[in-house]
Amino acid sequence: MMNVNIGLLGCGTVGAGVIELMRRRTHKISDLTGLTPVITTVLVRDLEKPREVSLEQERLTKRPQDILEDESIRIVIETIGGIEPARTFILAALQAGKHVITANKDLIALHGVEILDAAAKAQVDVFYEAAVGGAIPLIRPLKESLTANDITDIKGIVNGTTNFILSKMTTTGADFEEVLKEAQDLGYAESDPSSDVDGLDAARKLAILASIAFHTRVHLSDVQVDGIRNISAVDVAYAHELGAVIKLLAIGADRDGELTLRVRPTLIPKGHPLAHVSDAYNALFVRGDASGDLMFFGRGAGSLPTASSVVADAIEALRNISISISGRIGSMYLGQKPVTQNLQDPVRHYIRLSAADRPGVFAQIAGIFGDASVSMETVLQKRTSERGADIVIVTHEVPTQVLDAAINRLRESPSVLSIHSVMPVEREEQA
Numbered sequence: 001m002m003n004v005n006i007g008l009l010g011c012g013t014v015g016a017g018v019i020e021l022m023r024r025r026t027h028k029i030s031d032l033t034g035l036t037p038v039i040t041t042v043l044v045r046d047l048e049k050p051r052e053v054s055l056e057q058e059r060l061t062k063r064p065q066d067i068l069e070d071e072s073i074r075i076v077i078e079t080i081g082g083i084e085p086a087r088t089f090i091l092a093a094l095q096a097g098k099h100v101i102t103a104n105k106d107l108i109a110l111h112g113v114e115i116l117d118a119a120a121k122a123q124v125d126v127f128y129e130a131a132v133g134g135a136i137p138l139i140r141p142l143k144e145s146l147t148a149n150d151i152t153d154i155k156g157i158v159n160g161t162t163n164f165i166l167s168k169m170t171t172t173g174a175d176f177e178e179v180l181k182e183a184q185d186l187g188y189a190e191s192d193p194s195s196d197v198d199g200l201d202a203a204r205k206l207a208i209l210a211s212i213a214f215h216t217r218v219h220l221s222d223v224q225v226d227g228i229r230n231i232s233a234v235d236v237a238y239a240h241e242l243g244a245v246i247k248l249l250a251i252g253a254d255r256d257g258e259l260t261l262r263v264r265p266t267l268i269p270k271g272h273p274l275a276h277v278s279d280a281y282n283a284l285f286v287r288g289d290a291s292g293d294l295m296f297f298g299r300g301a302g303s304l305p306t307a308s309s310v311v312a313d314a315i316e317a318l319r320n321i322s323i324s325i326s327g328r329i330g331s332m333y334l335g336q337k338p339v340t341q342n343l344q345d346p347v348r349h350y351i352r353l354s355a356a357d358r359p360g361v362f363a364q365i366a367g368i369f370g371d372a373s374v375s376m377e378t379v380l381q382k383r384t385s386e387r388g389a390d391i392v393i394v395t396h397e398v399p400t401q402v403l404d405a406a407i408n409r410l411r412e413s414p415s416v417l418s419i420h421s422v423m424p425v426e427r428e429e430q431a
Contacts, residue, residue, distance in 0.1 A: 004035045004318060007067030007098075008042045008058070009089055010079040014103055014130075015042070016052035017307030018077060025311060033318040037075075041067050052303070068092045075317050077310060078102040087111055094118045094126070099326070101313040103130035103306055109204035109220055112211070125326050127313035132158065132205045133282050135305035136298040137312075142212040142286070149288030151213045154252040156284030157277050158205040160300045161196035162228050162248040164188045166236075166265075167278040170245050175233040188280060198227035199248065199263040206250040210261055213286065214254045216337040218261065224341050226264040235352060235421050238392050239267050242350070242378065244425065245275045259339045267350050269428040346397035348377065348425035353410065354417040357389040361415045365391065368413065372406035374398050388417050394425060 006022075008015055022029075022037060030036045041059050043066070059066075067073055068089065076093040078100065080086045086107050093100050095118065102108065108115070108131045119126040129139045142151070157163050161183060168179040180197065183189035195201045203223040211218040228248055239246050244267040253260045268275045273295060277283040282300030287293050299305040320326055355361050362381065369376060380392040395403065403422075410416050 001030055001034065001036050003038045004075065004321060005038055005040045005070075005073045006075045006077060006314070007070065007073040007093075008039050008077050008079065009064070009067065009086070010081070011042050011044050011051055011053075011060075012079065012081075013052065013303045014306045014310070015077075015079040017303030018079060018310050019053045019055075019058065021304060021307040021311050022314070029311075029315055029318065032315055034322050035318045037314060037318060039077075040073065041070065043067055043080075064089055064092075068096060068098075071096075073098060074321065075099045075101065075314060077314065078104060079310070080104070081106070083107055083110065087115075090115060090126075091118055094122045094124055097122055097124055099125045099127075099317045099321070101127045101130075101310055101317065103128070103310055105131040105201070105204050105208065109207045112208065113217060123326055125317055125320060127316060128208075129313050130306045130309035132208050133284065133296070133309075134160075134298070134300040134302060135308040136282055136284070136296050136300065137309070138209065138284060138296055139212065141296070142209065146213075146286065146288055146291060146294075149290045150254075151286060151288050152254050153287040154206075154209055154213050154250075154284060155274075156250055156282065156296075157247055157274060158209075158250050158282050158284065158300065159196055159199075159202040159248060160280030160282060161189045161193065162199075162202070163277065163282070164280050165197070166228060166231065166246055166248065169231070169233060169236045170240070173233055173237065176229065176231060197229055199225040200227075202248060202250045202263045206252055206261060206263060209250075209284070210252040210259065213252065214259060214337060216259070216335055218259070218339075222259070222339040223261040223263060225262075228265055230421070231265055232420075234390075235423075238352060238380065239350070241380065242267065242392075242394060244269050246423070247274060247277070249274075249426070253345065254337070255345070257337050259337050260341065261339060262341075265423050267423055267425040269426065271428050272426060274426070346399050347403075348397050348427070349395045349403050350421065350423045350425050351393045351395070351407070351419065352421040353391050353393075353419045354384065354388045355391050356415045356417060358415075362391065364413060364415050365393075365410065368409045369393075369395070369406055372402060372409060374403060374406045 076098045165179045203225045207218045249266040251262045283297040375396045377396045378394040382390045
């Protein structure tokens with residue numbers, strides 16, 4: 001049985017998982033493809049650094065050309081992360097006629113079109129299943145299994161760090177900063193957690209998924225992003241009282257060729273399946289006109305879960321090599337649909353504000369909502385000090401732009417001391 005040599009760029013957590021899983025599955029991969037994968041060379045920054053996996057036949061190198069210029073290596077797996085030097089290495093590998101597998105969401109979100117075009121020009125393949133959702137198969141179902149559908153909605157929890165933080169806040173009642181520190185101590189959050197807690201990681205993943213699902217080029221700047229830094233234990237407690245939990249949702253919608261792309265904290269009714277996606281797990285809903293609603297759920301990160309998708313991509317690459325084809329499913333980018341930040345679908349909203357605690361104030365607030373044609377479904381009012389009270393309002397479904405107009409009127413009211421939170425509320429029957 002013929003060997004196919006593989007070069008691995010990076011041997012951190014994911015790279016080590018790829019080596020371990022590739023060893024476990026060598027015989028199975030050979031049975032599936034008729035070829036035997038062999039990781040021959042591994043690029044690292046420090047040759048002496050202890051590894052998470054013992055190295056056997058794999059050769060360590062600090063020279064990228066030992067992989068990129070080695071004609072015997074047919075597949076390159078990139079697990080370095082970040083933009084550079086990963087982008088330069090991948091483009092060089094493609095130009096050299098090597099198939100590429102990457103788990104790099106940042107690179108695909110920002111430079112995916114360039115990389116896919118380079119692969120098409122070189123007549124080789126780029127696979128990136130592990131870039132979104134860890135072990136959860138998302139890219140290939142959208143590119144292959146669901147292509148008979150017009151997909152109108154994608155919606156889900158795609159960042160494990162924020163989901164861990166919000167889940168902990170829900171179960172313990174602790175505030176954001178306290179749980180963030182715990183997440184950092186456990187290794188769920190980086191020392192600089194900005195990419196996760198400010199929603200950028202989820203936005204990059206949404207850009208990748210929306211590009212494929214909606215058959216268009218989506219840029220990171222197209223995604224409206226709100227993170228979770230301002231979610232307090234008070235909001236979590238009120239959500240519980242309202243029969244909901246708070247999750248950071250990535251939402252993409254295609255309405256007659258016009259897209260809305262948002263990452264934002266959302267109240268989700270406890271009866272909704274997404275409400276039960278806890279800790280570092282991820283989940284994604286996809287709505288197709290023929291398939292109906294589908295849900296993908298699983299571990300969104302980690303060494304072996306991510307390696308699961310990387311090795312699956314390697315199997316696909318080996319299958320293509322065995323029958324001498326490439327570019328079978330292509331990039332699927334078909335054009336440029338316009339993006340709007342005003343979602344046309346009416347949405348319920350949660351608003352928490354502080355108002356002066358005196359007669360007639362609530363009537364003024366209700367009048368502002370009434371004048372803006374926003375009706376209130378639920379109202380909670382609790383005195384918090386001698387001069388103020390917390391008021392929590394859940395509206396009936398209302399277009400976002402109508403709600404925004406009402407919020408602006410509230411900000412101008414002398415009776416409203418502060419508006420603390422404004423979040424959408426998911427429909428329970430969405431599942």
